[in-house]
Amino acid sequence: MKISVSLTVNGKPVAAEVEARTLLVQFLRENLELTGTHVGCDTAQCGACTILVDGKAVKSCNMLAVQAQGADVTTIEGLAPNGDLHPMQEAFRRHHGLQCGFCTPGMVLTAVGLAAQNANPSEAQIREALDGNFCRCTGYHNIVKAVKSGIEEMA
C-alpha cells in the first residue's frame, strides 16, 4: 500500500508516494539521497539518525515517513544552507567534538534541539541531553564543550 506524503525537508517542499513501512530515515537516505543522516543501530538507541522534526530532536529510524506528513524536517544538510557553518557545527569543529564523524550529524542536531529548550544548560544538563546519542570516538569531553559553546554562540 503506497501512501502519498508531503512534508518540508530543509526548507524545501517534498512530496512522494511511499510504502507505509518506509522509515523516515530510509526516506531521507534513499529517496532524497540525504545520506548525512546515519543509521547505527536497530533498537533506536544510538541516535546517529537524529533529525529535527518541527524543531525537536527525533530518531528518524523510529518514525515512519508517513508520520512526517506535513512536518518541517531539518537534516544535517539543511543546517548550513548557504555554506556557512551553523554556530553549532562551527563549535564542534573548533572544539574537536568529532572524530570519525558518523555520530556527528545526530549529535549536532540533538544539540540544536537542546538550544531551543534551554539557552543556558549546565554541563550536567548537556550530558543528560546527549543520553540518546552514542559516540565511540571522543569520550564526549569535547562534544560537551562544543555543545556548550555552540549554544552560547546561538544565543
Next chain:
Amino acid sequence: MTDTTVREKSTTAKSNPAAKPTGPIGQRLERKEDRRFLTGAGQYTDDVKLAHQSYAYFLRSPHAHARIKSIGTKAAASSPGVLGVFTGNDLPATVGGLPCGWLITGTDGKPMKEPKHPLLAQGKVRHVGDQVAMVVAESLEQARTAAQRIDVDYEPLPAVVDVRDALKKGAPAVHDEVPDNTCYVWALGDKGAVDAAFAKAAHVTTLDFVNNRLIPNAIEPRACNAAYNRADESYLLYVSNQNPHVERLLMTAFVLGLPEHKVRVISPDVGGGFGSKIFLYAEETVCVLASKQVGRPIKWTADRSESFVSDAHGRDHVTKAELALDKDGKFLAMRVQTRAAMGAYLSTFASCVPTILYATLLAGQYTTPAIHCEVTAVFTNTAPVDAYRGAGRPEATYVVERLVATAATEMKIAQDEIRRRNFIRTFPYQTPVALQYDIGDYDACLNGAMELADVPGFPQRKTEAARRRKLRGLGYASYIEACGLAPSNVAGALGARAGLFEAGEVRVHPTGKVTVFTGSHSNGQGHETTFSQVVADRLGIAVDDVDVVHGDTGRIPFGMGTYGSRSLSVGGTAIMKAVDKIVAKGRKIAAHLMEASDADVEFVNGKFTVKGTDKNVPFAQVALTAYVPHNYPLDKLEPGLDETAFYDPTNFTYPAGTHICEVEIDPETGETKIVNFTAVDDFGNIVNPMIVEGQVHGGVAQGIGQALLEGCVYDRESGQLLTGSYMDYAMPRAADLPNFQVDTRVTPCTHNPLGVKGCGEAGAIGAPAAVINAVCDALGVKDIEMPATTERVWRAIRSNANRAA
C-alpha cells in the same frame, strides 16, 4: 636499598616540556575533514550507491553449536526479487577459508591449530550468528523475506562459551579436529629464573581475574558494496575497513584466488574501527564472489544486531597472575597464566593478540628481572575474538598494574612509591620479555599525573565524601605499550605472515601543491590534517596546499593500514622518507637552476638556497621546473616530482604514562561515579595536540567502559548472546563519564625521524586498571570483577560488612 638511592640512579632520558612550535608541526589546527563530516557530506560505505546494485542478507545461526543436516533453498530461490541464494555447499572447491595472519608456534614446537573458517557454514555452525547462507535480491526486504524461507535442519549440539568450560575434560569440541579446544599453548620468559625468584621472595601477591569480553561497537556498522566489471574482468569493493590493501591481499591470495591486480578495494570514510575493521570478514568476501555470478553490484550493511554477533570481539582472558617482591617492595619476578578465548574461528590476527601483543608487555615500566607467561588459546562457541583498541596491551597493563597496586596495599607501601622503587630509568632497556625500550621518563608522567590529579588533596576529599556517606578511592595505572607495529623481520620471526611496513607517496604537482598517498588509513583520527601538517612543515608550504589520500588500493601504491597506534610513527615516517626524496631531487633541480653544486644547496623554510649566499629558488619554482623541464639536467635527472617510499620500522615505539582515577561510590546502591580522571602520557613529539587529546579522551572512555559498564555475556548453557543489543550491552554515554584531565610529557622516539610514538590506544590501555584500582581502594577490597557493575560493587560492600561483623 632505599628509594632515594634508586631515584639517584643514572637517568639517560629526561622528558622536556613541548617546545613552542614554529612550523605546522605542534599546532592545534582544526581538522580538514571536519567540514564534510559536519555538513553530512562524508561518504561512508553505506552512502555509496552503485548503478543496478542489489542487496544481500545473511541468514545466521540461531544456535551456538549445531550440525547442519540439510539446507533447503528452493523456496527462497523462487521468492520474489531473488537473484541468488548461496550456502556453504555452493562455494567452489577452490575457495579457501578465511586466513589467520599470524602463526603461533606452541611450547610443544607444533604450529597452532587452524581449523577452517568457511565463508558460509559447512557441516556445522559454531556460534550464534555464524553465517549460514546469503540471499541476494532486488531489495533488502526481498532478500530478508526470502532468507526466512530457507529451511535449515539443525541438530543442536552442546556448546561451550567460557574458556574454563572449554578446557574441561569431555567438553564439547568446537572443531572435531581439535578435540581439546586448544589452539595452542605458548610461553615466553625464563621459567627457571622466575621459579627461583619466587622461592626467595619476601612477599607474593596473587590475583585471579577475568579480563571481560568486549564488543567493539564502532557506531558505523560494517558494510560493503561489491561489483564485478565484465569489460576488464575486474572487481570493485567498497568496504568499511582499516586496511584495504591487506583486505585485498588476504581475500585474493588466500581465499578467492582472484588476481590481486584485478581487485580494487576502496574504504571511504570509516565510522570508527577500533580494531574491529582490520579483519577480513566473510560477508564482503562472499559479496565479491557472488557479484560475478549475480552480475550486479551487491550491497550489504550490517544491522546492529548482526554486528553484535558477527564483529570480532575483544579481550576475554581468564588469568592467574603472581608477583614476587623483596622486603622493600622491589619486584623480583612475575608469573602469569592466561587462558584466552579465540572464539569459534581464528580471526585475522587473533592468535598474536594474547601472545605477541600481551606477554611482551608484562615488564610494564618496571625492572622486574624475571617474567614468565604461559598462554593457552581456546576455541569457544562464540564470535571470534581479535584485536580491539589496545589489543593485548590493555590486558597486560591490567595484569601488571593490578598486581602492583595490590602488592602496594598488601605491603603498606604508597602507590606512587612502589612504582618509583621499580621504574626503569636507564635506556635502552632490554626487558626479560623480548622488547627493548628505546626511551622514556616514567617519573615525569607519574609526577605530572599526581600533580594534575591533586593527589595531596585526596585525603581531604575522601573525608568530605565520607561526611556525605560516600566512599572515595584513588587508583593508579602506569602503563606502557608497544606501538608502531612493527619491524617486519621481528614480526616475521614471531610468526607474522605479513610485513608491517608502510608506504607513502608524495606527489608534487607543477604548481607546488602536494597530494600525499598513504597506505595507512583514517577511521576518525584526523590523518588528513596531521599528515598534511607533517608534509607542510617539512616542505615549508601551507597546510591547505597538501591533500591526503587514503583507503584506496587503486590510488595508493601499497599499505598496511591503521592499527596498533602505527599511523604516524610508521605511515608518517614513510611519507617523511618520500618527502626526503622529493627534497633530494629538488636540491638537484635547484642546483641546476642556480648553477651551484648539489652539495652546496640546502632546503630551508621552503626555499632551496646556496649555502652562505642569498641565492635561492622557492619550492614551487622547482616543482614547475620538474614538469616544464626546459632548463633542466635531463641527461642526469628524470622530469617530474613524485616519490614513493616504503618504511619498515627498526623497533616498536613505547608510549607510556600514568593514569589516575578518582571514584566516589554510593555504598547504598553500589553506583560508582568517576569524579576525576587524569592521564599524563608520553607519546614522543606531538604533531597536533588537539587531536592527541581527543585520542586520549576516546581511549579512556572505552577503558572506563570496560571497567564499569561493558561486558559481553553469553549464556553459559545455551551459548546465546545475552548482550545482543544496546538494550543490554551498556555503552558509555555522556552522563556516564567525567571531563578528563590530560597532559603530555615528551621523550622523543629515538628511531623515527618525527620522534613520535603513537597515541591511539593509550587511554584504553591505562584506564581499566586505574578505574578498578580506584574502586578497590574505595571499597577496601582486593579485587572486583570487570565490569564493576553497581550490583558487583554493592555485593563487595556487603560481603566486606559481613566480614567485619
Next chain:
Amino acid sequence: MNAFGFYEPTSVRKAVAIAADHSEGKYVAGGQTLLAAMKLGLATPSDLVDLGKIPELAAITYDKAADAVVVGSMAKHAQVAASSEIASRIPALAHVAGLIGDVQVRNRGTLGGSIANNDPAADYPAAVLGLGATIVTDQRKIAADEFFKGLFETALNPNELITSVSFPVPKRAAYMKFRNPASRFAVVGVFVAQAGSGIRVAVTGAGSAGVFRVKAMEDALAKNWSPDAVKSIAVPASGLQTDIHASAEYRAHLITVLAQRAIAAA
C-alpha cells in the same frame, strides 16, 4: 519490516472504527516501542492506526472538580515534563516523564503508548499506580489498581483506546529511578505519594509481574511519613526479576533504598 496498512483517523470514533475493522491491526501512538519491535520482527501488525492526528488526545488540563490533572493519552513525555500545569500541581509526574528514555524518545513517546504497552521496566506505570490515577478509555474508566495485569498485559479490551489519564493531585509525591545502564529503563523505580485518599508506594522495574504496590511500606508510612519508617521493610526477592543487570536480591535492596530517598524528596 513487514508491509502493513496505515490509517490516520482524525477522531477517536473513527480510530476505534478502523481498529474494529482490522483485527490484526494496532494503534500506534508515539511508536517508540512498537516501531522498534516491528523492525526486529517482534511485532507484525497487519495495519497501524496512527493516533497522531487527533488533537484532543494530546491535551493537558486541570479538572478542578476532581482536583486532578488530566493528561491526554497522546501527550508526549517531553510535553508532560515541561507542562506548567503539571509542574505546579504534581511535579513528581513531570519528573517521571523527564526521566523516560532520552530526549528523542521523549519528543515522540506518549503516556498512552507507554501504559498500554505496560513494559515491566517502564516509568509511567509507577506514576499511574502510585498516584492512584484513573485511565479513561473510549469505553469506560479504569482504576490504576485494576489496569496493570502483568507483563505487557493490561485490562484493555481489544481495540479499546486510552483517551486520557486522570491524576489526582497528591499532597506530596516523588519518584526515584535506578536506571539500567544499557537501556535506560528502570532497574527499579519507586513512586511514593501521600494523598487525601491515602498513601501509595508503587514499584516498577523489579516485579516479575510488572508494576506493584508495597502494602507494608504504605502501612508504615500511614503511621509515620518518614524515610525511617520504611528503612527496615524489605520486599521479598521471591517475586522479583533476575536478569543480567540485577538479581532479585539486589532489586529488593534497591526498592528499600529508593523508597527512603523518594520519601525524603517528596
